[in-house]
Amino acid sequence: GDSVTQMEGPVTLSEEAFLTINCTYTATGYPSLFWYVQYPGEGLQLLLKATKADDKGSNKGFEATYRKETTSFHLEKGSVQVSDSAVYFCALSDQLTQKLVFGQGTRLTINP
Amino acid sequence: NAGVMQNPRHLVRRRGQEARLRCSPMKGHSHVYWYRQLPEEGLKFMVYLQKENIIDESGMPKERFSAEFPKEGPSILRIQQVVRGDSAAYFCASSELAGGREQYFGPGTRLTVT
Numbered sequence: 001g002d003s004v005t006q007m008e009g010p011v012t013l014s015e016e017a018f019l020t021i022n023c024t025y026t027a028t029g030y031p032s033l034f035w036y037v038q039y040p041g042e043g044l045q046l047l048l049k050a051t052k053a054d055d056k057g058s059n060k061g062f063e064a065t066y067r068k069e070t071t072s073f074h075l076e077k078g079s080v081q082v083s084d085s086a087v088y089f090c091a092l093s094d095q096l097t098q099k100l101v102f103g104q105g106t107r108l109t110i111n112p
Numbered sequence: 113n114a115g116v117m118q119n120p121r122h123l124v125r126r127r128g129q130e131a132r133l134r135c136s137p138m139k140g141h142s143h144v145y146w147y148r149q150l151p152e153e154g155l156k157f158m159v160y161l162q163k164e165n166i167i168d169e170s171g172m173p174k175e176r177f178s179a180e181f182p183k184e185g186p187s188i189l190r191i192q193q194v195v196r197g198d199s200a201a202y203f204c205a206s207s208e209l210a211g212g213r214e215q216y217f218g219p220g221t222r223l224t225v226t
Contacts, residue, residue, distance in 0.1 A: 004154075036217075042219055042220075043116075043118075043203055043217040043218050043219040043220050044155070044203065044205075044217040045217070046214065046215075046216070049214070089154060089155070098143075098145075098160060098167075098168070099145065099157040099160055099168060099170075099171070100145070100147070100155070100157065100205075100215060101157070102147075102154035102155045102156070103154055104153060104154040105153070105154050
């Protein structure tokens, strides 16, 4: 079945550092890909998405490119802030069943 | 436009009791999804419903769990005879169109079974 594998955390960085969180997927067909962010005690918020190969999703300084050849959707940000501290989830949307399949999440902590 | 609403936010039940979790989708959304998040894990799909219909329940445990989305009112996830292993955060998401390309999540219900 479909699956998503994320870089294991936790990840701790200093403010203004460069961030990469790796995400690879296995799927039949052509799924849409997503990054969600979860702040402490809250639900998930959609951060960005890409619906086809070579699409780049971007939002709030975060970017991720849908790479079909490497089945990857790595999340990047050039300069992180303390307020970016959260848990980040990579996910795909199954074409046939519509459900979201999530990675295990990566906890990110940014120190001032 | 109000977001997805879930209540209660926190629910404590003793083993053997019933838990009822409610989800009101965003206005205009007729597709609802339930996910479960165990501690320190990702979210796992449970069930996908449209108004009055269960579309995909492949992630639902075969016993004790049921879900509905009536013509009027919120979607309900019901867990009968809860056990400690049911302790988790339960999230509801809704989407406007079939295909669920963009799902909007509620704040979740955190169930604790004592």
